[in-house]
Structure formats: structure tokens, C-alpha cells
Amino acid sequence: MRKLINTPFSEDENKNQGVVHTSKRHESAERQVQGSANYVDDIVEPQGTLYAAVGLSQCAKGTINSINLNAVRESEGVVDVVTIEDVPGHKDIGPVFEGDPLLANGEVKFFGQPVFAVLATSVTLARQAALKGEINVTEVAPVLSADEAHRQQTFVRPLHKFGQHSERVDDAFANATHHASGSLSIGGQEHMYLEGQVSLAIPDEEDRMKIYTSSQHPSEVQKLVAEVLDVKLHRVMVDMRRMGGGFGGKETQAAQWACIAALLAHRNNCAVKLRLPRFTDMHVTGKRHPFENSFDIAFDSTGKINATRMTINGICGHSPDLSDAIVDRAMFHADNGYFLGDSDITGHRLQTNMVSHTAYRGFGGPQGMIMAEAMMDKIARAIGSDPLSVRKRNLYGPTTGTTTPYGMEIEHNLLPEMIGELEESAHYWQRREAISAFNRESPVIKKGIALTPVKFGISFTAKHLNQAGALVHIYTDGSIQVNHGGTEMGQGLHTKIGQIAANEFGVELDMIEVTATRTDKVPNTSPTAASSGTDLNGKAVQNACITLKARLSECFAKSLDQEAKAGDVQFSNGYVALGEHRIRFPELVQQAYFARVSLSSSGFYKTPKLQYNRDTGEGRPFFYFAYGVSMSEVSIDTLTGEYTVDKVNVIHDVGNSLNPAIDIGQIEGAFIQGMGWLTTEDLKWNENGKLISENMATYKIPAIGDTPKEFNVKLFGRKNAEDSIYHSKAVGEPPFMLAISVWCALKDAISSLSGYTIDPQLDTPATPERVLNAVAAIQQADSRGGGA
Template sequence: MRKLIDAPNPLQQNDNQSVVHVSKKHESATRQVQGCANYVDDVIEPQGTLYAAVGVSQCAKGTIDSINLDAVRQSEGVVDVVTINDVPGHKDIGPVFEGDPLLANGEIKFFGQPVFAVLATSVTLARQAALKGIIEVSEAKPILTAEAAHQQQTFVRPLHRFGQHADRVDNTIENAAHQVHGTLSIGGQEHMYLEGQVSLAIPDEEDRMKIYTSSQHPSEVQKLVAEVLDVKLHRVMVDMRRMGGGFGGKETQAAQWACIAALLASRNQCAVKLRLPRFTDMHVTGKRHPFENEFDVAFDETGKIEATRMTINGICGHSPDLSDAIVDRAMFHADNGYFLGDSDIVGHRLQTNMVSHTAYRGFGGPQGMIMAEAMIDKIARAIGSDPLSVRKRNLYGPTTGSLTPYGMKVEHNLLPDMIAELEESAQYWQRREAITAFNRQSPVVKKGLALTPVKFGISFTAKHLNQAGALVHIYTDGSIQVNHGGTEMGQGLHTKIGQIAANEFGLDLDMIEVTATRTDKVPNTSPTAASSGTDLNGKAVQNACITLKTRLAECFANSLGLEDRANDVQFINEHVVLDEHSIAFTELVQQAYFARVSLSSSGFYKTPKLQYNRDTGEGRPFFYFAYGVSMSEVSVDTLTGEYTVDKVNVIHDVGNSLNPAIDIGQIEGAFIQGMGWLTTEDLKWNDSGKLISENMATYKIPAIGDTPKEFNVKLFGRKNAEDSIYHSKAVGEPPFMLAISVWCALKDAISSLSGYTVDPQLDTPATPERVLNAVAAIQQSDCRGGAL
């Protein structure tokens, strides 16, 4: 008897690589360039659509004494006004833990909190009416800083702690040859998506509701709308074709506007659109979490780390939102690519009277990873060594260790090879020598250079989210429609999904249509986040395709009288082939239809190998790590604090890239966005708790002029050792942290003023003002041999 298990099943793999691992344009690129790609605000509105706006608080903390909405109701065009008391179902829409009322419920938690919503016949009339509400509040002093939150013991969730040999940390630090202490204030970041928060709710028969929303998590919107309206989930359908950017800002915080629109639509039995103006959007939606962190690290005379103690303080805002997992991920990435020796890492979730901060590209990882690089820089300055040498000495490996502080073994570590390649190709040591010589001769302009690594864990740290579903239809003309649980926010997810389906069937990409994400096609979806969109949904789509290929192969083999050869059938170049027998794919589909073979299948995937015990602080929270290395060169004007990023070289690990052009675009965009977080994007609140960096005039995102003069990106090109989709790797979040090399290069330039003996204190964002202050601190200090 012929053994089938000795060779891989051709139906389980497809070696036809004409549509994957090659650059293909974004599936919406032409429509986007022409301005005809539809977003939520472009959906044709039903007749009689009305428009909503929200009225917000004018203080950061207090008890609501009264709400007078008479002037709102009497305002021109107003049809309805609602407060929290008009909600028929759940009043709290917290995504994981309670704490996020749909509208203010008896108390004010932050400046700009929505208190009521108004429905009117036009957008302008609704927004004008929303300004007329009178909200009487007995104000209290808001908590606005990490220090105040610690003093008053206000936390949104309990602390979490882990480490290796934590009981030895104090003794190791005390008895080490060298120790340093450091602190770092890390600023938040506004998402600044091009398309703001928007939802359109359309009531259907009885209590059914259709929602168009710009959301990264349609299933959560479905659940929360159903709960607010007090109906079953199957009565609510959410449709999401594409977003004009999300970056995490539409993972949980899109739901509130969909719920308010749905509430008003249900009450008035008409379509309702709620679109926030940018000014309001910036006040009422959460940002990247600011952090206040500190560390103590012990090391030997070579700079090799022996013990690390770190305290991570996430400033979460008024509610938990996703802060528990975000601070966890900051803790998970506090090592970056380095073995920390004996370690004790604690993370606090501080409650403040600010908008509830939320997911943002990297999900806390950047705020942890930057601490590892801060430690390395401080160690290097303390022992008079080049920072790159200290980085290399502390990488995970046989001479240090392979176990992370949370007990996961680092396998398939690519950083030594990637650093060596970039070190040589970008001529690190030659440029270091030239820059040092330049700085000796240049009294005003100082140059800096830094090469930093990235090691980023891929998977949701909440294990249950690591699952995905898909639905694939083959139509009788051979065209294929694919639906999956991921959302397209410009990152090219639908393009890659289309490539996967086309490759599985051996077809051209134009035979595949990836449709809008809809909760009535694929249920119970996870958010498109954690860089897992292609990993999860790509595998789910592949599994659905394999099911269909199996059915078609059996149909073909049966038609040839070769029933036992179905496993040998291949799908190649728009044909289905078995030995010398070949049939056009479209012809076989017709045969299958007449033979009553099902041409539709669902697919499902769950990430393997994941387990993490939060009680013990040990386990494997990630399926694999994605790696990257970046080298940045900067020039700093020490008289003004102004600087330029002159040259950037990047090598990034995306495994076996599904689409090199899209991956490189993601890397470039993430790097620039990371630069913005670390250099220009400065969130400011006044003493009353009001956000005052509230528009594009007072909040500076990177512009075209901030792009490095020379920007070189290369894909590393090594297959993922784990069984990811076609052995590719996630690309969404990891390259964001490559921009840490810019921050380290700025510090390097400033440190040159001390002969590289002082590690400057440079909190982020490193605006020219902060750079100038750091320069002044070194110039005014008599210290030339240690840290300030």
C-alpha cells in the first residue's frame, strides 16, 4: 500500500509563488489616489438621516449636581437629546473592565467627558446645540500626575510583577562592581488618524440595527451596541470596509460613538451619523500612555548586566480600558534584546483624571523597550565604552542567558547576525571615528550616532484573542470572494489576504475579492491589533482554502477514476493538475457545482504554543519574536537645540515577506511615526486637566521635512522558524521602535560635549527645548566623569 504520510500533502502547501513573496500594489491604491475609495463618511445615507453631536464637561473631576438641557432641546433643528438615563441596557461600555460609562453617570472623570448627546437635522445644528447645555458640577481637585496618583493610591488595576531570581536582585546590586540609577519620563502620543471617529447607525425591522463604523474591532462594537440597546448580538450587524488609519485609537474607542448613534437611531427610528470634529476627537479619545519609569542596574567592568530592578508607571487616565495589558507589554519588553541578569520588574497602572489612554502601535512595548536602551547608554557612559559594544555584550545568547524576565526562552535570535550586517554595511565604526573627529572640531553643531536593536513579541497577551475565522466562496465563474475577521486600516491586510487566497488556488490576484469585514459573515472576531492581522486571518483563510481545494481535488480525481489520488492534485497557473491530466480551474468549478460539491467553506486558526501564568509571572506569551536593527545619525545645534536626522539605515526582519513593497512601506511609516513620538509630538495638559495641544497648530506630527535626508531600508529575508503563514512575520508594530535609535543618537551628540562621559537626561519627546536643556545641563556641570 502506498504511504501518503511520507511526503507533504500538496493540498496543504502551494509552491506556486507568483502572487506571494512578491511586491503587489495595495488593493485600494488606485481608488485611494483617485479619491473614490469609500470610507464610513462616504456611505450613501438613507433618506431622513439625522446627525449627532456630544456635549462635554468643562472640568476634570467632580460630582454632577444638575444637567439643564432646555436650551439644547429648543435649539434650531434639534430632534432628540439623551443622557445616561436614557440608555435601556448597559450603561458601562468598558471593553474588559468596567469604568467607561457611555455618557457621564453622576460624576465627571476628565475634562471633555461626553455628558449628553444631541440629534439634529444637520451636522452644524447638532454641534451648535451641543454647546448650549448647562452642567453644574461640584468640582474636586483632579489627579494629573504619576506622583499624585501614587500619593493618593489611585490605580485602575492592581500592579503586576515578575522577574528571574527576584529575591537576589537587592543583594546583587548592592555588591556589584558598578551600579547606576536612572529615570525617564516618556510622553504619550495622539493617534492623528486621517479619518476621525465616525459611525452610521441604520435601524432595521423591529429591534435590528446595522452599523457602519471606523473600528478595528467590529465584534466588540456589535457586542456593546447590543448591550446598550438591550438586544441579542444577532440583532446587530457591523460593517467595516476600511479605515483611514487606526493605529490602536479605534480598537476600543470607536465603540462609544457607534453606541450613541445606535441609541439615537433606535429611539427615533431613523439613520443617525455621528462624526467627531478633530478638535473634539482629540479631547474625548485616549492617547498612547505616558509613562514615568525608573531603573537600577548592576554590571561588571565590561558593562555586562548582572541585575536589574525596574519600576514602570503607566499613566492610564480615568478607567482601565486596555491599560492592564498595555502595562504588561511594557514590562514584557523592558529587556528588549538583552539578558537582564537577576531581575525584578514591577508595573503600576495609575489612575488619573485624564481621558482613558488606550492602544497605540506597539501597545506599551515602546515605553518598556526604551528603558532597556536607556540603561545600556548609561552603562556605556559609566565605563567609557561605545554603546554598541555594550549592546552586543548583553544580547541574549550563550555568553549571557536565554531566559527572559518572564521565563520565556529566546530562540532563533537573529539580532547578533542583523547587528553584524548593519554594523558592516552602514560602516558604524568608520562613521563613529569620523563623527568623533567632527565633534572635536565643531564648536556649535554636534553629531550623534546610535545603532539600536528591536526584539518584539508577536501575539495578543490575552490568550483567547489569538484566534481568527474566515469565509471563502467560490462562484461558478471561478471567481472567489474572501471574508475574514481582520480590518483594513491602510496597512495592506486585505492585499496580503488576497495574495494568500490566490496562491492557494494557483490563480491571478484579480480573481480574488476581499470584502468588507462584517459580523454576520465571520463572528466573534478579535481586534486587528498586536501586529497579528495577517498571521491570524491569513492562516484562517488558508485553512478555508485547503478545505475547498480538498473538495475540488476529490471531484477531479473522481472524474478521472483515480479516487485514491486526490491528495496528489495540484493547483497551478489557473489549472488543476494530476499527473498528465489537467483542467482549467473555472471548468472544474463548473463540474463541482453540477456534481453538488459545496463551494463555500469557513476557516479557523488559533495560535499554538501560547501559555502564560500571570500569578507566577512565567510562561510563553508570544508565538515568536520579530527583530530589527536601525542606525541613525543626527546633527544638533547646541545653541538652539534644533536638530536634523541626517541618515538612517534599517534592516528589519519580516520573515519570508508576503509583499516586500507593502512591508517596506510599513517599516518606513512606522519609523517616522516613532520619530514623532520621540521628538516632536508633545501632549500638553494645563493645571485644570484640559488638553491644550488640541489641534494641528499646537501638536506637531512629523512632516515631509522631518524625513531623514538619507533613508535606507532592507528586509533581512530569513524565513520565520515558526509555522506562521508562509513563514512570514508580522510587520505592523515592531518597526515603530526602530526610531529609538534617533533618540539615542541625540543623546550621543549631547554626550559628546562631556567627552562621552556623561549620559544626558533627555525625557521624551526630545523637543528642541528639551535638547537645549540637556545641553545646558552638561555645559553647566563641572562633572566630567559620571552621570549627572
């Protein structure tokens, strides 16, 4: 595997000491390799800790007639058993809208829904006891598909539309030279975090509660625990040092287990740990939303789009959870990097009797973006053009348009330049010619290639979430402690935050300690999601540092009788300087302490420029866009449907990278995870609504052998035009969608069987079975003389 990393550049405005824009090791790397990094399950348990487990429903829908828990209570080691009736406060813990009872409340909504919880003296005894509950249910036929949800009109939230120009869309379709339509079933995805869902609740004096939880949203856990226990928020403290992966699966859905642990801890006045086994975790936690989408497009003879109609159907599961915003983001990204002409985009939020699907890296964006690429392929096959040429013709720009379907102007569009660079550096046209020649001579193995772009909006689409706080302490030896509202789930957030603080004070990175995320240090935090962790919290930390630097500068200038020049004080290389005067940073801190200068400050940041009117479907929901381009080459066996990803080239835009090594790692990891979503990760439910892809034997995530044989990643190296932290850009979610090039390359290889005249139907995940079926469909159509 070869990695291409741009040489980091510095900016004078940052006074860069080699701390930022430089590859630095992840702050926990050594501890993680050694096994000494503490996760929630590693915390030393207080004396008398007891263990919880949950009892699950065995049907997908119905009314609960009775719950007999006698055998559970009589089971060995059992101390307590609770149902929804034992909750003293709020019974519903829905994060935005109601619909998520802590435990089943009179009805069963999905197969495997927690109905009761048991507390016992060991993990094993608790789990064994949880199997003994008798739940009597009058079953009802569940809703398990998009078609059935539409037939029964079951929705978790109302539909939402972009585009208020139906007459213009109708006229454009009526006058267009060409029309095409298509549909795509898009599978969901299990988060498969290495560390499963786990919480430890420790009761404190009176009704206070400490919670240690593997959660992306400590403030929400604090709020929900307080509401369930019927206490004020200030009575609950949530601590989160690190997660073993989250990917969105711990944004809302970590709260339930913390609330159950807290309820049992409160009732029994003892510490309670609840850790879900993988099998249970997969049944009771939501996935990436499956989607059923369709489109109609009108275009001219060159393949340029005149008008678009699109219907997006998010399969949400039994409750709203975050589905409203997730389907919105799918709609926001249905254009990807292309001008869709006059457009009409409708999004449905379908209610089904499945676990409530939730946030997952990209948050609906991938399920929308893939539709744009499906349209480009459909047009290319229809007019006999290369798909890359069609993509380039439809990019946002002066010859097409620069306004998105939701009314946001595209500024600072990097895609034309990035596509041109990858097209040339990875030799697209030479490889296209070589692949076409190979396919003509190879009867069984067929190759495919695709170059696809990514345009991903950065910001929470819920405006109020675009804020962050921080707390920075300087101690008298010059060491600095930083606390902020973001959570570390392996993505390197704490490392980047440490770099930012070190750079601001001009000290070495080892002078900075970034502590666990705690609700008693920084309140009312937003979730670490939407790729916003560094953007929001980095700015908040920087603002706290600026306040402290102003105090130190004033102190130093005053000691030199040059108070008027406090604004000229510089922090660099471990020193503080004013003109020819220099002092070591720790010495100035000591001096400030004796001068009674406060050495602690909070910081705050809110993202500017955001405004979006959901009623009209227009506005600016994003601060900026992150861009990327990827080229993938694949080989398929037309006799078995098996395939390999042979070569991948990526150029990705992270602005002025804070830490190139971490950003490269995020890009590589996101690409492989995206490849898994599109190729191997196949969620299956049986006719009763039970998840049957419920373990690592029946659900295949990518393994090391699935890594492309050649994998080249390059950072684009263009600073963000917007005023983000040091002009960097978010990196968590955008590169996930680079993997769409793999799916398009598979389609390209299959299409070669028809001389590139038929656009194959290839739903995702594109398993070998689906590839083989698509090959057979092409061959059958070809034998009949069929076309696209």
C-alpha cells in the same frame, strides 16, 4: 530616499505562482489616489438621516448636581437629546473592566467627558446645540500626575510583577562592581488618524440595527451596541470596509460613538450619523500612555548586567480600558534584546483624571523597550565604552543567558547576526570615528550616532484573542470571494489576504475579492491589533482554502476515475492538474457545481504554543519574536537645540515577506511615526486637566521635511522558524521601535560635549527645548568638573 529590498524568494511548499512573496499594489491604491475609495463618511445616507453631536464637561473631576438641557432642546433643528438615563440596557461600555460609562453617569472623570448627546437635522445644528448644555458640577481637585496618583494611591488595576527572586537580586546588587540608576519621563502620543471617529447607525425591522463604523474591532462594537440597546447580538450587524488609519485608537474607542448613534437611531427610528470633529476627537479619545519609569542596574567592569530593578508607571487616565495589558506589554519588553541578569520588574497602572489612554502601535512595548536602551547608554558612559559594544555584550546568548524576566526561552535569536550585518554594511565604526573627529572641530554643531535593536513579541497577551475565522466562496465562473475577521486600516491586510487565497488556488490576484469585514459573515472576531492581522486571518483563510481544494481535488480525481490520487492534485497557473491531466480552474468549478460539491467553506485558526501564568509572571506569552536593527545619525545645534536626522539605515525581519513593497512601506511609516513620538509630538494638559495640544497648530506630527535625508531600508530575508503563514512575520508594530535609535543618537550628540562621559537626561519627546536644556545641563556639569 533610497530603498533596499531583498529579492523575494519562493518556497516549493507554497507552489508560489508569483502571487505571494512578491510586491503587489495595495488593493485600494488607485481608488484612494482618485478619491473614489469609500469610507464611512462616504456611504450614501438613507433618506431622513439625522446627525449627532456630544456635549462635553468643562472640568476634570467632580459630582454632577444637575444637567439643564432646555436650551439644547429648543435649539434650531434639534430632534432628540439623551443622557445616561435614556440608555435602555448597559450603561457601562468598558471593553474588559467596568469604568467607561457611555455618557457621564453622576460624575465627571476628565475634562471633555461626553455628558449628553444631541440629534439634529444637520451636522452644524447638532454641534451648535451641543454647546448650549448647562452642567452643574461640584468640582474636586483632579489627579493629573504620576506622583499625585501614587500619593493618593489611585490605580485602575493592581500592580503586576515579574521575577520571584528578590534575594538573588539583592545579592547580585551587593556583589556587583558597578551600580547605576536613572529615570525617564516618556510622553504619550495622539493617534492623528486621517479619518476621525465616525459611525452610521441604520435601524432595521423591529429592533435590528446595522452599524457602519471606522473600527478595528467590529465584534466588540456589535456586542456593546447590543448591550446598550438591550437586544441579542444577532440583532446587530456591523460592517467595516476600510479605515483611514487606526493605529490602535479605534480598537476600543470607536465603540462609544457607534453606541450613541445606535441609541439615537433606535429611539427615533431613523438613520443617525455621528462624526467627531478633529478638535473634539482629540479631547474625548485616549492617547498612547505616558509613562514615568525608573531603573537600578548592577554590572561588571565590561558593562555586562548582573541584576536589574525596574519600576514602570503607566499613566492610564480615568478607567482601565486596555491598560492592564498595555502595562504588561511594557514590562514584557523592558529587556528588549538583552539579558538583564537577576531581575525584578514592577508595573503600576495609575489612575488620573484624563481621558482613558488606550492602544497605540506597540501597545506599551515602546515605553518598556526604551528603558533597555536607556540602561545601555547609562552603562556605556559609566565605563567609557562605546554604546554599541555594551549592547552587543548584553544580548541574549550563551555567554549571558537566554531566559527572559518572565521565563520565556529566547529561540531563533537573529539580533547578533543582524547587528553584525548593519554594523558592517552601514560602516558604524568608520562613521563613529568620523563623527568624533567632526565634533572635536565643530564648536556649535554636534553629531551623534546610535545603533539599536528591536525584539518584539508577536501575539495577543490575552490568550483567547489569538484566534481568527474566515469564509471563502467560489462562484461558478471561478471567481473567489473572501471574508475574514481582520480590518483594513491602510496597512495592506486585504491585499495580503488576497495574495494568500490566490496562491492557494493557483489563480491570478484579480480572481480574488476580499470583502468588507462583517459580523454576520465571520462571528466573534478579535481586534485587528497586536500586529496579528495577517498571522491570524491569513491562516484562517488558508485553512478555508485547503478545505475547498480538497473537495475540488476529490471531484477532479473522481471524474478521472483516480479517486485514490486526490491528494496529488495540484493548483497552479490557473489550472488544476493530476498527472498529465489538466483542467482550467473555472471549468473544474463548473464541474464541481453540477456534481453538487459545496463551494463555500469557513476556516479557523488559533495560535499554538501559547501559555502564560499571570499569577506567577512566567510562561510563553508570544508565538515568536520579530527583530530589527536601526542606525541613525543626527546633527544638533547646541545654541538652539534644533536638530536634523541626517541618515537612517534599517534592517528589519519580516520573515519570508508576503509582499515586500507593503512591508517596506510599513517599516518606513512606523519609523517616522516612532520618530514623531520621540521628538516632536508633545501632549500638554493645563493645570485644570484640559488638553491644550488640541489641534494641528499646537501638536506637531512629523512632516515630509522631517524625513531623514538618507533613509535605507532592507528586509532581512530569513523565513520564520515558526509555522506562521508561509513563514512570514508580523510587520505592523515592531518597526515603530526602530526610531529609538534617533533618541539614542540625540543623546550621543549631547554627550559628546562631555567627551562621552556624561549620559544626558533627555525625556521624551526630545523637543528642541529639551535638547537645549540637556545641552545646558552637560555644559554646566562640565564646567563644575562633573561626571556621569
